Amino acid sequence: MSDETLHNDARRRFLGGLAAMSGLALAPGVTLISPARAEGASSDVRWGMLIDINKCQSDCDNCIGACAAENGLKSHGRPTTDPQWIRKVSVKDPSSGNEKSLPVMCQHCANPPCADVCPTGASFKRADGVVLVDRHICIGCRYCMMACPYKARSFVHEDIKGQKPHMPRGKGTVESCTLCVHRIDEGRLPACVESCETGAMVFGDLNDPNSGISQAVAKYGATRIRADLGLDPGVMYQGI
Amino acid sequence: MARFGFILILTGFLMTALGSLPAVADGVPVPTLAKPLGEQCVEPKDFMRRNHMDLLKHQRDETMREGIRGKKYSWKGCVECHAATHPKIAEGKIRTLYPFCAQCHHYAAVKIDCVSCHSPVAQGNEPMKFSTMEEEEAQKLLSMMKGHLGEEASQ
């Protein structure tokens, strides 16, 4: 028997088996995830966050825990290399003794230095203002971490297992707060905002003058961390 | 010159003939693919077999960079249907890509990078909780599975 016939036989058996299995798959199907946003992000929208520090309690870290739970961030007991997407920063004025505490995360700048310096373009700003890391093309050079004035980014220093399906992350790439794009794309709030019990954190569309966040900023004003750098962050604070 | 050519052709023929013998040809077990959920895949089988990688890559850029979600070819969508239970993986309690994707990828020796970041475990309708023991077992077997699916080159 020629070798070609043997190969064909093996191929036919394989295909036949597949066809049979497909034919037998009669179980009621699990529908695919319903499309949330078929159109994608648009520059008509600019997502932003407003944090009222006067309402932020120094001993509360709900937002930190919520972020870690939502995104599957696990501590390895190594604080210098563990990921930290959001943290509470205590600020004390040495001359007056006045102390405040505020959550700091990626500020989602309109002119992000991290996106400027990324050699492959993995660090980028989405059309709706969310600054993200495209981990498919991130080479792990950490230049964006050097460039970020807010120390917003973390490098994944070890193997990761058990990732959340909505938040793929892996060793050797850089990551930071995503403004919970997987949530906001479905019309939900970022995990930190949802977990805040005092209402200190407000999320919304800065391009919409009628949104809650725009109205609050227009009425009470807001400041940005290191506004002098001219990066136009999307995260603003009241009470610094 | 002619004699050399003849020897070359003869050697080639012998190697092909030997290589086609059953004992040698069936070095890697032919894949046995688990039943995916649903009635059919998003595209015809033949098309998917040849092009699923391109579809996934295209979709990933749409989702990542443009925020277009839930389209036909999302990774998560693939996992939700194609993940299946396997008696050797956490006693059949979790659905993973081992019984489907890994089968052909192992057979074709195509290593992919995806599962180093993207969870190959289907979450179903709510996240599954494991005891530490089950989690450890699952992780161990997931590592074994990752070898078949192809870990990132640096691992």
Place this chain on the structure above:
Amino acid sequence: MRMLEIEGNSSGWWGLIGLFGLLILIALGSVYYMEHNGHWVTGMSNQVVWGTPHVFAVFLIVAASGALNVASIASVFGKPMYKPLSPLSALLALALLAGGLAVLVLDLGRPDRLIVAMTHYNFKSIFAWNIYLYTGFFAIVGVYLWFLLERKMNKHSSKVGIFAFLWRLALTTGTGSIFGFLVARQAYDAAIMAPMFIVMSFAYGLAFYLLVLMALYSWTGRDLGDFVIDKLRGLLVVFIAGALYMAVVQHLTNLYATEHHAVERFILLEGGIYTTAFWIGQVLLGALFPIFLLLYPGTRNSRQALGLACLLVILGGLAQMYVTIIGGQAFPLVLFPGMEVSSSFFDGQVASYTPSTPEVGLGIGGIAITLLLVTVGVKFLKFTPETLGDEAMDPHYKAE
């Protein structure tokens, strides 16, 4: 002037090959260890993201650009004495760049994605430009070397030499701008970083070149006369002084701006290891003492003193890289100027960093790659003149 390969048969030569090969193997083992386990096994962290490998890599890349200087002096500035020295200079430049890039690439979080890095470019990033500048350097110096070594093309070598000279000014500007373009950090964000790196490259490159030249001629028993040595020695003094001047200007300017007082206080006074590395490493051992050795009548004519000076310049260069790269990251980012800041992510604190063994192993491996390439290169191609003795090189030579 006859160019000749070295014999390359001695036990010494094979010993060098063995040594460099071993160091490279250790480096590869270090890389495997770091990649397999993840970077948590190194001293680098989310605070100090670039560590010892980058210190070595940037040093080697900067030195690579400067090592081509000797060839440039011949081709661009038309000094005939330097013509026989040119091929070795070009070889060393290529070898240094190869070593530096190897270290840089092997420390990436995803070095398997090098193809991605070479196919996806964000041209606002100086890093992306550097990829072109570095690979272009290989091509241009390769062509330059070909023109230098081939009799037919030799008369055209000046044109390529000028192109190579301009290219490497761009390359070193790009390397310095990696830091100069960073607005975020107090120790960077300075226009002077680019020209400072250029002058540093002259000093490091020439020091490396001199060490290689002296070692090569001494170990092969070839003549290396005082005429050549004297000229290169004079150049080295100028370059070291120039690099020191740039550093002085950088720190003086920062000291004038109240905004930068904290970081200057850190580097110059209170930074512990960084202060030591700056004053003892960069300034004293890397600049002042070598200048003294090269000018003081008692030592200026001694080959040993010259060798020591070159070595110290190199070590001082590594110290300067350490202060710049690691010290610059150790100093905390200023989010709230004038305020005392603390957090779980080490805000407001000086970051701690200790070089780990695999990082040092990788860095040294880079130097080993460079020296291995040179050692092998001079055996197989005619990079080196048969003699650099005074009677061949000195136009005013009088036999005694």
